[in-house]
Amino acid sequence: MIGGLSAGRPQPEDLLSTSEAGDAAVRGGALRVSSFAAGSLLSIAGGALLFRHLGVVDGGRYMTALSLAALVGGLTDLGLSAIGIRELATLEGEKRARLARNLLGIRLVLTTAGVLLVTIFSFVAYGGLLGAGVLIAGAGVLIASVQATYALPLMAELRLGWVSALDLAKQLGSVALIVGLVLIGAGLLSFLAIPAVIALAVLVPTAWLVRGNIPLRPSFAASEWRALIAPVLTYSLAVAAGALYFRIAIVLVSLLSGERQLGYFSLSFRIVEVLLLIPGLLVGSAFPIFARAARDDPERLGYALARVFEVSLIAGAWIALTLAVGAPLAVEIMGGASFAPAAPVLAIQGLGLGASFVAAVWAYGLLSLREHGTILILNVTALVILAAAVAVLATLEGARGAAIATAGVEVAVAIGGALLVVRRRPHLRPSLGVVWKVALAALLGAAPLLVSGVPVGVLVLLSTALYGIALLALRALPRELLVLLPRGRRRP
Numbered sequence: 001m002i003g004g005l006s007a008g009r010p011q012p013e014d015l016l017s018t019s020e021a022g023d024a025a026v027r028g029g030a031l032r033v034s035s036f037a038a039g040s041l042l043s044i045a046g047g048a049l050l051f052r053h054l055g056v057v058d059g060g061r062y063m064t065a066l067s068l069a070a071l072v073g074g075l076t077d078l079g080l081s082a083i084g085i086r087e088l089a090t091l092e093g094e095k096r097a098r099l100a101r102n103l104l105g106i107r108l109v110l111t112t113a114g115v116l117l118v119t120i121f122s123f124v125a126y127g128g129l130l131g132a133g134v135l136i137a138g139a140g141v142l143i144a145s146v147q148a149t150y151a152l153p154l155m156a157e158l159r160l161g162w163v164s165a166l167d168l169a170k171q172l173g174s175v176a177l178i179v180g181l182v183l184i185g186a187g188l189l190s191f192l193a194i195p196a197v198i199a200l201a202v203l204v205p206t207a208w209l210v211r212g213n214i215p216l217r218p219s220f221a222a223s224e225w226r227a228l229i230a231p232v233l234t235y236s237l238a239v240a241a242g243a244l245y246f247r248i249a250i251v252l253v254s255l256l257s258g259e260r261q262l263g264y265f266s267l268s269f270r271i272v273e274v275l276l277l278i279p280g281l282l283v284g285s286a287f288p289i290f291a292r293a294a295r296d297d298p299e300r301l302g303y304a305l306a307r308v309f310e311v312s313l314i315a316g317a318w319i320a321l322t323l324a325v326g327a328p329l330a331v332e333i334m335g336g337a338s339f340a341p342a343a344p345v346l347a348i349q350g351l352g353l354g355a356s357f358v359a360a361v362w363a364y365g366l367l368s369l370r371e372h373g374t375i376l377i378l379n380v381t382a383l384v385i386l387a388a389a390v391a392v393l394a395t396l397e398g399a400r401g402a403a404i405a406t407a408g409v410e411v412a413v414a415i416g417g418a419l420l421v422v423r424r425r426p427h428l429r430p431s432l433g434v435v436w437k438v439a440l441a442a443l444l445g446a447a448p449l450l451v452s453g454v455p456v457g458v459l460v461l462l463s464t465a466l467y468g469i470a471l472l473a474l475r476a477l478p479r480e481l482l483v484l485l486p487r488g489r490r491r492p
Contacts, residue, residue, distance in 0.1 A: 046175035047270060049182045050191060051335045056263035058188050059335070063266035064254050065130055065192055068122060069137035071247045072114035073145060079238065080106060080228075081148060082367055085284075086291040088156035088214075097215050102228050103152070105218035107145045115142055133192045140195030147203040153213050154206075156288050162209055166202055167281075173198045238376035241383045248383065249406050252390045257398045264342040265399035267335045272349045275319060279360035282315065283308055290368035298427055301368065305421070306430035309361045310478045313434060316357030317442045318467060323350025325448055325463045329456035345403045352407030355414040362417030365428070374420050382413050434476055441470035 051059045084103050088096060115138030123131030154163050177194045207216055253265045286308050293301035323330070327347040331339050366375050386409045393401030422429040445467030448459040471477055 046178040047274075048334045050178050051267060051270075051339070053182045054188065054191070056335075056338055057259050060254070060259055060262035060266045061130055061133070062188060062191060063250060063270055064126070064262070065122070065133035065137050066195075067247045067250045067269075068118050068134050069115070069141045069195075071244065071251075072111060072118050072138060073141040074247070075244070076107065076110035076114045076145070081152065082287070082364075084149070084152045085156045085287060086367065088153055098219070098224065099228070100149075100153070100214035101217060101219035102221070102224050104146065104149050104216075105220045106225055106229070107149050108142075108218055109220070111142045111145045115139070129188070133189055136189055137192045137195060140193070140197075140199055143196055143199035143203060147199055147206050150203070150206045150210050150214075150216070153210050155284070159209075160285055166206060169205075170198050170202055173201060234372040234376045238372065238379045241376070241379035244383055248387050249390050249394075249402050252387065253394050253399065253402050256391065256394050257402075261394075261398035264339060264345055265402055267331065267339050267342045268346040268349055268399065268403065271323075271330055271334060271346055272353050275353055276356060278319070279312065279316070279357045282357070283312060283360040283364050287364045287368065290364055294368040294370075301365075302428045302430075305361060305365050305428055307478050309358065309430045310434045310476075312357040312361050313438050314471065314476065316354035317438050318354075318445075318464070319357070320350045320354030321442050321445045321463055321467060322460060323347055323353065324446065326456055326460040329460070342399065345399045348400065348403040348407050350407075352403075352410035355407075355411040359410065359414040359417050362414070362421045365421045366417065369421075371420070378413065378416055378420060382409055382416075385409055385412075437471070437474040437476035441467050441474060441476065444470045 050062070054062055080103055084099065087099055115135070119131060119135040119138060122134040151163060151166065154160070174194055177197060178191065181190050181194075210216075250262075250265065250269055254262050257265075286304060289304055290301060293304055324347045327350065328340075328343040331343045331346060335342065363375065366378075386405060389405035389409065390402050393405045395401070397404070445463045447466060448454075448463045451459060
């Protein structure tokens with residue numbers, strides 16, 4: 001997305017400092033999203049089997065246990081995954097090796113402690129079944145945190161083909177285990193063990209890929225940990241707030257609404273949770289370039305942010321539009337007729353999901369600029385507003401109210417993040433001409449919502465076609481996307 005603007009004097013062996021980095025990020029991001037989409041098609045089938053097998057009540061319990069375990073992963077990450085990618089893209093030699101060992105040690109200790117604490121909470125708040133479920137799911141989070149730490153150099157060096165392959169393997173393995181467990185009639189706890197099994201299976205090839213690149217042994221030197229965490233403490237707190245932000249809604253619904261409302265919100269949240277990975281895959285692929293450009297070339301950073309913003313806005317609007325039109329079909333596939341009330345919940349949450357694509361651009365932009373304090377203020381503010389809004393609206397309107405709260409806050413975060421990036425930095429302000437074009441195309445794409453008596457799948461295809469035609473007619477697609485086309489089809 002940002003080819004053509006190299007920083008300083010590029011060295012051939014250093015991809016991030018060459019004009020080829022942009023093309024590599026585009027292709028790598030497209031590959032990651034494509035492999036994720038391919039795996040997600042199977043994940044949809046697996047999720048449909050799982051929710052139909054567990055039913056509304058156990059489906060809600062399943063998502064509650066996974067959410068609490070994932071909360072541990074988010075809180076104990078301390079933002080060190082993103083910091084690790086940024087630093088591994090700029091450090092060399094012994095400093096790089098020491099960073100990798102410290103990252104692994106910190107994740108091991110903090111995640112283990114977090115899993116124990118959330119398990120105790122779950123036994124007290126929910127009882128023995130969910131307590132055991134959270135412990136099992138937490139084991140998966142611990143193993144996954146080790147695998148993710150090993151994978152950081154692959155991201156930092158734009159070795160995104162391997163990252164995509166590992167992601168796809170996780171999805172395929174999860175679906176295979178879900179199908180097998182459904183066939184043998186397994187219970188709730190068996191399904192919660194799937195993440196641990198898959199993480200362990202992927203850990204081995206990940207370690208093999210990075211052997212010799214970074215040390216595989218952790219470091220438990222407390223003094224070095226303090227030296228690593230102290231400069232980014234504000235960002236670590238911001239990530240903790242962000243982790244709570246993404247999970248607080250389902251926990252509040254589980255405490256404030258009935259079991260059926262929790263079940264409806266859980267199904268919608270499960271679909272959104274899977275799709276929510278896409279903004280990170282898309283924007284995260286360009287983050288190493290953001291980090292290097294923020295250090296060396298402000299003009300290149302502005303160009304990069306603008307192009308990624310345009311692509312993310314287009315993709316986010318399409319996702320929101322697709323869920324608005326196709327929510328009934330998605331819910332029918334995932335849960336069946338008993339989950340039908342979740343369709344409007346999903347349609348509302350789709351708007352927030354679309355906004356998260358844009359929010360991810362500005363979040364990575366702020367991180368590349370080392371605006372840790374700004375990120376903290378933004379995330380804490382969003383968390384407080386979200387918790388208050390969900391507490392009120394979930395009590396009044398159940399799952400639908402929680403969806404309205406999450407979507408509204410996510411839109412506000414996307415706008416607020418943009419304003420925080422460009423303040424005092426006019427060179428980073430993107431052109432907003434693409435906004436009205438995308439809005440007009442989305443409005444045209446929403447026309448099938450007015451049609452009745454037509455299968456939802458046909459309406460989704462029609463909506464996508466109208467949206468795409470409008471984007472082409474309005475010349476809204478960034479020219480950098482042409483790098484994805486075969487050379488013979490590119491315009492000169």
